[in-house]
Structures are given as structure tokens and as C-alpha cells.
Amino acid sequence: MCESYFGDKSSCVEHANTLNLTSSSSVRGLNSTCVGKTPLSSGRSGCRSHTPLMGYSVTSSSAVSAHTVASVIVAVVEGRGLARGEVGMASIDLKNPEMILSQFADNTTYAKVITKLKILTPLEIIMSNTACDAGNTTKLFSLITEHFKNVTFTTVQRKYFNETKGLEYIEQLCASEFSTIFMEVQSKYYCLAAAAALLKYVEFIQNAVYAPKSLKVHFQGSEKTAMIDSSSAQNLELVLNNRDSRTGHTLLGVLNYTKTPGGSRRLRSNILEPLVDAETINTRLDCVQELLQDEELFFGLQAVISKFLDTEQLLSVLVQIPKQDTVKTAESKITNLIYLKHTLELVEPLKAALRGCTTQLLKAYYNSLEDTRFGMTLGKMTTVIEDDPRYTKGCLSMRTQKCYAVKPHINEFLDIARRTYTEIVDDIAGMITQLAAKYSLPMKTSFSSARGFFIQMNADGSTLPNGQLPSEFTKITKIKNTYSFTSADLMKMNERCQESLREIYHMTYLIVCKLLNEIYEHIHCLYKLSDIVSMLDMLLSFAHACTLSDYGCPEFTDTLAVRQGWHPILEKIAMEKPVSNNTYLTEGNNFVIITGPNMSGKSTYLKQIALCQIMAQIGSYVPAEYCSFRIAEQIFTRIGMDDDIETNASTFMKEMKEITYIIQNANDKSLIIIDELGRGTSAEEGIGICHAACEHLLNLKAFTLFATHFLELCHIDVLYPNVENYHFEVQHVRSSAGNKEKIAYTYRLSKGYTEEKNYGLKAAEVSSLPSSIILDAKEITNHITKQILD
Incomplete structure (x- = not known):
């Protein structure tokens, strides 16, 4: 080929x-x-x-x-x-x-x-x-x-x-x-x-x-699956935080309590591509409910799942046939066969943990684990592989496991090579003991994958004659009071040890390859096991997240109704429950306009709705007392007003690209989140663009939440009966001196549009802008307003 x-x-x-x-x-x-x-x-x-x-x-x-x-x-x-x-x-x-x-x-x-x-x-x-x-x-x-x-x-x-x-x-x-x-x-x-x-x-x-x-x-x-474009995924911080990619302040970070790499990968994929089939979602929710109600099941499954390695990666290595046989490939195959045995030995404990489950999906997983091919595969392995070898930590321990992975008496030459290896290792230990006695120093045998066998010793300078090690020792390193070194004889013995290992690995590899050829016919059951483990891991992660907060089980109807819902990522950042709010959209009232001063909570609220929708559609509980969702086939967001420096796009052009994409792709089953459209241009043009965009979206049956600072848009509800106005309340608080009024944010959503005027100036008062500039700004604003009215 x-x-x-x-x-x-x-x-x-x-x-x-x-x-x-x-x-x-x-x-x-x-x-x-x-x-x-x-x-x-x-x-x-x-x-x-x-x-x-x-x-x-x-x-x-x-x-x-x-x-x-x-x-x-x-x-x-x-x-x-x-x-x-x-x-x-x-x-x-x-x-x-x-x-x-x-x-x-x-x-x-x-x-x-x-x-x-x-x-x-x-x-x-x-x-x-x-x-x-x-x-x-x-x-x-x-x-x-x-x-x-x-x-x-x-x-x-x-x-x-x-x-x-x-x-x-x-x-x-x-x-x-x-x-x-x-x-x-x-x-x-x-x-x-x-x-x-x-x-x-x-x-x-x-x-x-x-x-x-x-x-x-x-x-x-x-x-x-639902479509979430890459810009919306970034705006909502689904898997990556926009300020610091190292933090877990994302939706993935909120829900990720997985124990296996496969579970983590599945969770990430589901967040970016939520399900659109209500029956499948409800099946998952039933599982989460059972896990929350049955403490023994939850902790029993979690204990077993945490012992699984990366089954997907294990499968990948097992099904690849190298074109060249090298010591490295031989060692890799032997290692992975031990991992496979370790994995198959967990099937029975996993099945035992699932025994007695009542939900449809968990029962189906139990039945899948009844597959006789698991036992047949493990049975074939136990005829060749030792009972003891399994995944262990520590390079020397794992090396020993690989050497003695195959049972004795299968290959006579392999048995001889292993005896030779054992004798060399014993000779190394004996030689170091003799050196310790010869120099009266506390030497001990150590091992690392890079150096092989070497000598290690804890000693300060006063223990050593003249503060130095004897001249026959080489490659000396010192970390604090720990010396590491070797000798010419020890290096030769290490070479003999490596040669013996190569022989062992080669003969073991031939036996392992023959065994793998017999196992390939049962490969499907291993794919099935991998799928079961990753799904159970994700469902356990959902249940775990629920135990840390008062999440509610979502329902799926034709209505988006959330009672006392809150922002899941904000809760993780603040380490306390944020202010909760209600949401209600139906086919008859599918367009909500939200107003309120800067920093009153509009953007946070909009993101909260989208995040809750995604959580519901992946089968997770949702941060709310009660919640009902309509399945969204697409989730669009237009949030933020930062310049996109990389593509040299201005604020306004970036806004226009995003709203154009939404208008071209949205359908009746979409959830649309738009925050402060039109801020990148003049007020007159911004109002015109927002009004036209709203009228287009109002012709769809999509659920749309539209936050704006243009109060003129609020009157669109006179023309369209499916429009509702809401605003975030603020309170005016006078300072102790009584001569200065400030805004106190309640973060509460109320019906109707805001009656606050010039709230940008009031937000500026909270900042450290000099009072003289703020006074001038107020006078100029009043003057311009009078001119417009006249």
C-alpha cells in the first residue's frame, strides 16, 4: 500500500x-x-x-x-x-x-x-x-x-x-x-x-x-441537535470564559463534575449542540431524578465510574495496527491490554450498581451490560493474561506488570527471559546494598523511566567524607539533602536490564497480538461500554450539580415560563444565589422588550435565559423554582459592543453582521437574544434600525428578548399585540448629607417600560468622574432636550 x-x-x-x-x-x-x-x-x-x-x-x-x-x-x-x-x-x-x-x-x-x-x-x-x-x-x-x-x-x-x-x-x-x-x-x-x-x-x-x-x-x-453559532457560544461563555480562559466560570465549568475524559467530552459536545427531541431529553431528566432520589445508586455509580480510564482512547490504540513493530509499539500494546482487562473487570461492579434501577435508560444500560461478549472477552484474556496485572501508578510497578502480564508456561523462552530479568534486578539491588555497606552510607535503590535504576541517598554534607561522594559515582544531582547518582557498573547492568526487557516485550507482543485478533470480533461491546460510561458520567455530573444548588426539573411545552430563575455562572462566581426573576413568553406574547439603566442587569438576565434553555435541552436541571421551555431549534445572541480588532470591524459593522445573520437564519422555533442593538451609530439611525429589525422578527413565531436603551421602541406594543414591555427597577437613594441622589440597583424585572430619564448621567455619578464635569453634562443635556422639544 x-x-x-x-x-x-x-x-x-x-x-x-x-x-x-x-x-x-x-x-x-x-x-x-x-x-x-x-x-x-x-x-x-x-x-x-x-x-x-x-x-x-x-x-x-x-x-x-x-x-x-x-x-x-x-x-x-x-x-x-x-x-x-x-x-x-x-x-x-x-x-x-x-x-x-x-x-x-x-x-x-x-x-x-x-x-x-x-x-x-x-x-x-x-x-x-x-x-x-x-x-x-x-x-x-x-x-x-x-x-x-x-x-x-x-x-x-x-x-x-x-x-x-x-x-x-x-x-x-x-x-x-x-x-x-x-x-x-x-x-x-x-x-x-x-x-x-x-x-x-x-x-x-x-x-x-x-x-x-x-x-x-x-x-x-x-x-x-439545536444550532448555536460560534459567536453565540462565545457570547454566552458556554465552554470558554471571555476574560480568563483558565477559569471555570463557564456553563461547562458549572456542570462539569465528570470523572472520566469521555464524560467531559460528551458534556462539552452536548452544551454546544443541545438536543431537540423532547422524549430523549425527558429520558435523561428521569435518570437525573432517580440519581438524586437514590443516594446509594448515586454514590455507588460514582465510585465505579471514577475507576474507568479513558475508554475511548484505549479503543483507539487497540484497533490500530502499526505498520512497523518496534519496542515502543510492543510496550504500548501490552500496556493497553492491561488497561483493557482493568476496564472489563469493572463491568460487573457497574452492572451491580445499576441493578434495581427503574428508569428506562438506566435499565437499558443494565441490559446492555448483560451482553455475554464482555464475559467472553474477559475469559479469553484471563487464559493468557495474569490475574493480578491491572493499571497501577508508578513507572516501576507498571513496568513489572507489563513484564509479567502473560501467564507462565505459555512460552518457554518468555519464562526464561523473565527469570533473567528478575535476576538482573536482584543483582542491582544486591550491588547497591554492598555499596552502602562499603561506604557506610544510607544508599537505596530508586527507579525512573528516564534513568532506569539509580542510587538515591538522603544525607547532609557532614555525613560524607570531605563533603563529597566517592569518585566511582557519576551523574550526581542534588536537590536539598537528596543525592541521586549512578556508577559505571550500575549503568552496564541497566543496559543488560533493557536488553532483557526488549526480549520480554517482543515475545509478549506476539502473544498479545494473537489475543487481540480474537478480541476484534467482539469490539462492538467495547464501543457500547464506552458510550455507557461517558453517558452515566455526564448524568452523574448533572445530579452532582443539583446537590450544590436548588435547581428545578424543566418541563417541555409550547411556553417559555421560568419562575424565580437565576444565572448559573454568576452563582458560581459570587458563591451565593443571585437575584432571581421570572420569564414568560408564549406564541401570543413572543416578543419582549427590556429597558432599564446601565448596569441594572439587562445583559445578565438575557444570558441567563439562553443558558437555562441550553441546560434544559441537554437534560440537566435548571436554576429556577419552576421552569417550562419550548424546544429551540436555534439559539441566536447579539450581545456586547466590543470592537472586533482581529477582523478590523467597527462596532456598528459587527452589529450589522450579527443581526443580518440572525434575520437570514432564524425560524419560528428559534430563541433570539438581542442586547443593545444600534449603539454603534447615531441615536436616530439606531432607533430606525432597531424598529425595522423588530418588525421583521415580529413576523416570526420565534421567542425574542430585545434589550434596548431606545425608549421609543417601547411604543411598538401599540402596533403589535404580541409585544410585552418589561424593565429593571432602580431606587433613588439620597446620600447622608441629603444633597446627592444615587441609583440603587434592585436587579428586579417588572412589567412596563422604564421611566428613568438620563440614566447614563446617573450611572456616571456612581463612577469617579469629577462632579464639575457631571454638572456640565446635565446642563448641556437639558439644553439639547429643550431644543428638540421646541
Whole structure:
């Protein structure tokens, strides 16, 4: 295969070596965008800095960080001619053997493509060379490079985007239980073409192929989830805080009490793409309710789930077959077989924790765990793998587990090699004991993966003769009173130890590969287990979040009704419950105009509604005493007035782009949040634009909340009966001297529009602006107002 695609084998190796060393270059007119060259590409040099992710790193089972290293590669291809705008995508996570295919029609803004890519957070994006050629770049390529400046772009020759080859790959690699994918995608030529290029490229960079019938492949249609564009996700701070990306002050941070990387990934994906099927959402809510009501179930499941490793990454490594057998690949396979045994041994405890559950989904998971293939797979492993080996912390302990992973008497030469290894390790310990006695020093045997066996000693300078170690010791390091060092004889013994290990790993690897070939036929049950663990982890996380605050269970009707709801992120930041407010929208009153002074709580309230809607649609309880939601197919926000410096867009132009996008894409099932539209231009023009935008949105049945400082808009309710006016109350408080009046914010929402005048001046009084300037501002404002009235 290497020959047919890359020329002779020697050139293939050469390319693999230079893959990490090619210099960066840019396509003309794209600033510093990285576009990489590979042997699959058409000849452009580029920036590549890949480290193939064949290994396996264990993540702590304590609360999982939301910020994980990107490992997703995405291939994107667009139709040409009359098919322009039809986009096919294929993505695969190098840590998760699941290929996701998508195909959809997009408009000229390519908002769906950008949103999808933002959700995937790719490490690398692959596109056809015909879309990226300098002087002939497509709009899609330009927009993607604009939005993903820190992502590596790689061009691949158009011929590799071959839909026929893509279908062949899927037929060859897709596990039989997912074979319904053939019916779904056989006429979706663009996602098949993307799949062909993606799989060929992954094979190249990983220097490995996926085992036949081992890959999970599924088609992800946009109709199953709500659309939240990337700008709205940023405005609402769903997964990233706008001020400090290191903080957990996001919706993900509020809900993330997951114990596994898979659970954390599922939670993030659900937040960015909430469900639109009420039945599925209610099934999740029933599970959360049972977890909250049954303390034994909650803590029992949490205890078991926390012991699982990253099952998705484990699967990814197991189903890849390396093209070259090295010591590193052998060690990796042995390690992962131990992890797999550890994972399968948790199936029974997980099943025991789920026994007696009453909700539909948890019962279904229990029944899935009854699958005899779990026992068969573990049974096959126990005939070869020792009973004791399992995942343990500590490099020496794990190394010992790998050495003795295979049972004795299966391979006579392996048994001899292990005895030799044991004797060498004993000799090392004996030699260090002799050295300690010889020099009367408190030496002990230590081990690290980098140094192997070495000597360590706690001693101060007075313990050592002349304050120095004897001359036969080398590579001496000292941290406080701890010395680390070795000797020439110890280094030789370490070399013998390594040689013995190589022999052990090689023979163990051959046995492990034979065992894995027998396990591949049962691979589907492992995918099922991975799915169950990540879903249970997310549901437990929802339940955990409820125990920390008084969240309520949402209902789904034709009405958006929230009684005493509050902002979930603000609660986390303030460490106390914020002021709560009510919300009520129906098809007859679907447009709410909100007024109030600056800092009265308008923006916070608007974000709160959107966040509660998202929480409800992912199956979480919601921060409210009572809440009912109408399923939103799209959630749009227009919040904030900061200049977008990166694209050199003014405040006004940014506003116009965002409101245009909403008007073009909103439908009757949308939730629309608009905050202070028209502030980037004059008052007259701002009022005109807001009025026209409102009239357009009023023709839809979408639920719209529109915050504004233009009080003239409030009178639109005379023309349209579906408009309601609300405002945030403030109180006027006189200072103790009695000569100065200040605004006290209540953060309470009340019916009607605000009667506050010149509240910008009153907000300025709260600031440190000199009183003389404020007095002048008041006089000038009064003068201008009189002129307008006259």
C-alpha cells in the first residue's frame, strides 16, 4: 500500500521522518496561515509539527479538566459549480476510534461549517489543493483560515477526495453493528469523499492502519441537535470564559463534575449542540431524578465510574495496527491490554450498581451490560493474561506488570527471559546494598523511566567524607539533602536490564497480538461500554450539580415560563444565589422588550435565559423554582459592543453582521437574544434600525428578548399585540448629607417600560468622574432636550 501511494518504501520512510521538520510557509494573501505539504499534497511546502498519537496517557479519575489537548483531524470538501455550498465533512479523533460524517447545504456565510468546526476543536484541517491554491482560494477556505488561525492546514490532492474509495474504506473498516451507515451515506458523495482523504491521511501520519471491522462510523445530521453559532457560544461563555480562559466560570465549568475524559467530552459536545427531541431529553431528566432520589445508586455509580480510564482512547490504540513493530509499539500494546482487562473487570461492579434501577435508560444500560461478549472477552484474556496485572501508578510497578502480564508456561523462552530479568534486578539491588555497606552510607535503590535504576541517598554534607561522594559515582544531582547518582557498573547492568526487557516485550507482543485478533470480533461491546460510561458520567455530573444548588426539573411545552430563575455562572462566581426573576413568553406574547439603566442587569438576565434553555435541552436541571421551555431549534445572541480588532470591524459593522445573520437564519422555533442593538451609530439611525429589525422578527413565531436603551421602541406594543414591555427597577437613594441622589440597583424585572430619564448621567455619578464635569453634562443635556422639544 505504501508503494502505490507514495512511491518506493524508502521514500515513504524519508517522508515520515521529514514530516516534523518541514519549514513553515504561507499562501499568498493569507497572512501567516499554515498550509502543510505531505506526500499526498500537490507540492507546496508547509508547516507541520505532528507527534503521532499512538501512545496512551492515563488521565486522573478525579474531576476532569475541560481543557484537553486537541486530537481531532477534519477533512472538509465543498461541491463545485451548481453544487457549491454543499459541504461534506469527515472527522476522527486520534484518541477515539469513531469517524463522524456530515453533509449539509450551507449559505455564503458558511456558518454551519464554522460552528461544526468550533465544536470539534480540530488539531488539523485537511482540504483539497484546488480549494487552497494561491490566487485561486475558495471563500470557504478563506473563512476557515480566518476563524482557525492556530490550527494546522494541510492540502491534499483532489484525487484523494474520492467518494468510491470512501465507501470502500467504510465497508472495510466499519464494525458490523454500525453497518446501517451504508444506507445513510451511500448517496452523500461529499462526506464519503472527505472520509477517503481523511482515512488515507491518518494512515500516513500515524504509520498505522485500523483493523478491519473495528471502526465506529456514524452520520451526524444537523436536524437532531439545536444550532448555536460560534459567536453565540462565545457570547454566552458556554465552554470558554471571555476574560480568563483558565477559569471555570463557564456553563461547562458549572456542570462539569465528570470523572472520566469521555464524560467531559460528551458534556462539552452536548452544551454546544443541545438536543431537540423532547422524549430523549425527558429520558435523561428521569435518570437525573432517580440519581438524586437514590443516594446509594448515586454514590455507588460514582465510585465505579471514577475507576474507568479513558475508554475511548484505549479503543483507539487497540484497533490500530502499526505498520512497523518496534519496542515502543510492543510496550504500548501490552500496556493497553492491561488497561483493557482493568476496564472489563469493572463491568460487573457497574452492572451491580445499576441493578434495581427503574428508569428506562438506566435499565437499558443494565441490559446492555448483560451482553455475554464482555464475559467472553474477559475469559479469553484471563487464559493468557495474569490475574493480578491491572493499571497501577508508578513507572516501576507498571513496568513489572507489563513484564509479567502473560501467564507462565505459555512460552518457554518468555519464562526464561523473565527469570533473567528478575535476576538482573536482584543483582542491582544486591550491588547497591554492598555499596552502602562499603561506604557506610544510607544508599537505596530508586527507579525512573528516564534513568532506569539509580542510587538515591538522603544525607547532609557532614555525613560524607570531605563533603563529597566517592569518585566511582557519576551523574550526581542534588536537590536539598537528596543525592541521586549512578556508577559505571550500575549503568552496564541497566543496559543488560533493557536488553532483557526488549526480549520480554517482543515475545509478549506476539502473544498479545494473537489475543487481540480474537478480541476484534467482539469490539462492538467495547464501543457500547464506552458510550455507557461517558453517558452515566455526564448524568452523574448533572445530579452532582443539583446537590450544590436548588435547581428545578424543566418541563417541555409550547411556553417559555421560568419562575424565580437565576444565572448559573454568576452563582458560581459570587458563591451565593443571585437575584432571581421570572420569564414568560408564549406564541401570543413572543416578543419582549427590556429597558432599564446601565448596569441594572439587562445583559445578565438575557444570558441567563439562553443558558437555562441550553441546560434544559441537554437534560440537566435548571436554576429556577419552576421552569417550562419550548424546544429551540436555534439559539441566536447579539450581545456586547466590543470592537472586533482581529477582523478590523467597527462596532456598528459587527452589529450589522450579527443581526443580518440572525434575520437570514432564524425560524419560528428559534430563541433570539438581542442586547443593545444600534449603539454603534447615531441615536436616530439606531432607533430606525432597531424598529425595522423588530418588525421583521415580529413576523416570526420565534421567542425574542430585545434589550434596548431606545425608549421609543417601547411604543411598538401599540402596533403589535404580541409585544410585552418589561424593565429593571432602580431606587433613588439620597446620600447622608441629603444633597446627592444615587441609583440603587434592585436587579428586579417588572412589567412596563422604564421611566428613568438620563440614566447614563446617573450611572456616571456612581463612577469617579469629577462632579464639575457631571454638572456640565446635565446642563448641556437639558439644553439639547429643550431644543428638540421646541
